[in-house]
Structure formats: C-alpha cells, structure tokens
Amino acid sequence: MRGVQREPFGTMPDGELVERFTLTGAGGVRAAVLSYGGVIQSLFAPDRHGAMADVVLGYDTLEQYRGDRSYLGALVGRYANRIRDGRFSLDGHDYTLARNEGTSHLHGGIRGFDKVVWSVEPFEHERGVGLVLGHVSPDGDEGYPGTLIVRVTYTLTDSNALVVEYLATTDAPTPVNLTQHSYFDLRGESGRDILAHEIELAASQFTPVDETLLPTGELRDVRGTPFDFTTPHPIGARIADADEQLRFSGGYDHNFVLDRMDDTSLVLAARVHEPTTGRGVDVFTTEPGIQFYSGNFFDGSFVAKGGRRYPRRSGLALETQHFPDSPNQPSFPSTVLRPGHELRSRTEYHFVVRPS
Numbered sequence: 385m386r387g388v389q390r391e392p393f394g395t396m397p398d399g400e401l402v403e404r405f406t407l408t409g410a411g412g413v414r415a416a417v418l419s420y421g422g423v424i425q426s427l428f429a430p431d432r433h434g435a436m437a438d439v440v441l442g443y444d445t446l447e448q449y450r451g452d453r454s455y456l457g458a459l460v461g462r463y464a465n466r467i468r469d470g471r472f473s474l475d476g477h478d479y480t481l482a483r484n485e486g487t488s489h490l491h492g493g494i495r496g497f498d499k500v501v502w503s504v505e506p507f508e509h510e511r512g513v514g515l516v517l518g519h520v521s522p523d524g525d526e527g528y529p530g531t532l533i534v535r536v537t538y539t540l541t542d543s544n545a546l547v548v549e550y551l552a553t554t555d556a557p558t559p560v561n562l563t564q565h566s567y568f569d570l571r572g573e574s575g576r577d578i579l580a581h582e583i584e585l586a587a588s589q590f591t592p593v594d595e596t597l598l599p600t601g602e603l604r605d606v607r608g609t610p611f612d613f614t615t616p617h618p619i620g621a622r623i624a625d626a627d628e629q630l631r632f633s634g635g636y637d638h639n640f641v642l643d644r645m646d647d648t649s650l651v652l653a654a655r656v657h658e659p660t661t662g663r664g665v666d667v668f669t670t671e672p673g674i675q676f677y678s679g680n681f682f683d684g685s686f687v688a689k690g691g692r693r694y695p696r697r698s699g700l701a702l703e704t705q706h707f708p709d710s711p712n713q714p715s716f717p718s719t720v721l722r723p724g725h726e727l728r729s730r731t732e733y734h735f736v737v738r739p740s
C-alpha cells in the first residue's frame with residue numbers, strides 16, 4: 385500500500401537510534417532507506433512479467449553498514465570521489481583533508497556523510513511518498529572549512545521514479561560534491577556479475593585518470609575507445625580491451641562528461657537495460673558528470689545481504705556528480721559553495737521495463 389512505514393533498525397555505539405523507512409509508491413516500486421548514511425538498503429522493481437526483485441546491493445545489519453568500505457547505497461559527501469593528496473587551496477588558504485585511500489581523500493574522508501546518522505522526516509503528497517534527510521557538517525569536518533547544512537529529499541513517485549534532490553548552504557567558502565552511491569544489479573541482487581547489462585551514456589567525453597585514479601585534467605573524446613557508450617553496449621563487451629585507462633582501474637571507474645546544452649537543466653545521463661528480465665533504469669541529472677563504476681574492487685571478501693558475497697563486478701554504480709578533484713583542476717566546473725548561495729542539484733532514477 386502507498387505510504388511510508390517506519391521501524392527501528394539498530395543502535396549506534398553512543399545509543400543513538402537508527403531507523404528504517406520503507407517507501408511504497410502507487411506504481412509498485414518499494415524502497416527501504418536508513419537514517420544511517422541515507423542508505424538505500426533495498427529497492428524492489430518489477431521485471432517485464434511483473435515479478436519484483438531487489439535491484440540494489442546492501443547489507444542486513446547496521447554493524448555491516450558501519451564496517452562498509454564500498455559505500456553500498458549511501459549518500460556521499462562532502463566531496464564525492466577523489467581529491468588529490470587530500471589538499472586544496474581556496475581564496476589563498478590551504479586546506480588538508482582526511483586521507484583515506486593512500487594519499488587521496490575519497491568520498492568525504494574517514495567519517496563521510498555515509499557514516500553519520502541523518503535526521504529524517506517522512507512525507508506523502510500528490511506526486512509520491514518520501515523522506516527529507518538532514519545533516520549539519522561542522523566547521524573543520526574531515527578538514528573542510530565552514531558549517532555545511534545539507535538537506536536531501538528522496539521522493540518515490542507513483543510512476544516508479546526515485547527523485548533525489550540535494551540542497552546545501554555554508555557559512556564559509558567550501559567545495560561540495562554530493563552523490564548517491566547505489567549499486568545496481570537489475571537481475572535482482574544476484575551475486576553474479578553485471579557484464580551483460582547494457583548501458584548507454586549521454587557523454588562524448590570522459591576525464592581520463594592516472595594510476596591513482598585521479599583525473600589528469602584532460603577531457604578526452606570517447607569516440608573510437610571502449611568508453612564510447614553514446615550507443616548502448618553490454619558492459620562486458622570491451623571491458624577486457626587492452627586500454628591503459630581500463631587497466632588503471634581494472635574496468636570502468638571513470639567520470640563521464642555529460643553532453644548538455646546549458647548548466648542547469650535536467651538531462652538524460654544514462655540508460656541501463658538488463659536483457660533477461662527487461663528491467664531498466666534511466667538516470668536524469670542536473671549535474672555535469674556521472675561516474676560509471678563497474679564494481680571492480682569487489683572480491684567476495686565481505687558478507688552482504690542474505691549472507692551473499694559480492695564477487696568482482698557484481699554491481700554497477702552511476703554516481704551523478706561534479707568532476708573528481710575539481711578543487712585542484714581550475715578548468716573543471718567549480719564545486720565551490722559560498723555563503724549566501726545555495727547548492728541545488730537533482731537526480732532521478734526511473735525504473736522501467738523494456739522488451740528484450
């Protein structure tokens with residue numbers, strides 16, 4: 385039944401309660417969201433015969449989420465992806481951030497937005513059901529300047545779209561780059577690889593990386609490379625090609641530069657289609673980039689939902705974002721948020737079924 389259900393999920397070491405909210409839209413899609421990390425724990429979507437399956441990776445318990453290193457289903461901040469050497473300068477000041485991947489700062493640091501308990505307010509309105517999540521990141525958090533006030537709204541619409549809206553304000557200039565880190569397996573969290581999923585990306589360029597997965601600053605044409613997803617291709621079709629970029633990251637783990645007419649409109653960024661079930665997800669965003677990550681780091685080393693282990697490439701992430709390391713790349717679109725301004729960003733995941 386359409387609505388929002390609320391239940392306890394676990395307790396943090398300091399006694400703080402973590403809750404789970406189950407959103408059920410009139411279109412049939414059902415999503416469970418945790419106040420911890422704003423995690424989307426499960427998302428059930430129909431296949432072409434109407435059979436429902438959970439299409440996102442996740443865990444069963446709070447303890448598992450607290451130990452997570454893969455950002456399964458979580459909100460990521462203050463800065464999605466990497467900042468080189470965990471360092472940047474802004475307005476003549478040098479800042480040092482937490483370094484949590486070699487010398488790099490990754491996904492907001494040691495205790496990023498994926499590791500905190502958010503405030504949550506459920507709502508139901510004519511367009512759908514949802515949650516408003518809130519978090520205040522204090523001045524100096526993981527090395528970042530300014531108090532950052534963040535609000536993320538998840539709306540599950542009656543036409544099976546999950547809409548994620550980000551709003552942030554600050555009291556001092558600071559870089560911000562927020563994303564949602566769900567991993568999809570449209571066959572239904574099968575614990576098998578996602579290489580047969582077909583993907584299309586509205587991007588004629590991507591940002592190549594060095595061996596530490598930091599962008600070089602170049603925008604490179606995808607044409608004639610395994611990064612050309614301007615027409616649909618199975619993920620596995622070219623993933624083993626002899627290509628330096630694929631070798632650096634062990635598969636796809638790159639920011640694609642979205643083709644857009646202006647800076648702010650909502651554009652179709654990605655389409656995913658799983659041929660055996662007919663399930664698909666179409667991703668729309670106001671962001672300039674999308675990180676397509678083919679789950680190359682999974683190695684079956686941890687226990688996830690239902691006791692399953694996730695082998696290499698058993699989930700794919702599509703992280704809408706500004707480009708990695710923008711604070712150190714003057715030619716990339718700016719990620720600096722200043723007092724008196726608002727960061728507003730929107731991403732929509734439309735769960736669809738298509739004939740094969």
Ligand code: GLA
Pocket residue numbers: 453454455465490597637638675677681701703
């Ligand atoms: C992003 C990064 C990957 C990896 C995952 C989390 O997609 O680009 O390199 O860090 O997050 O495991």
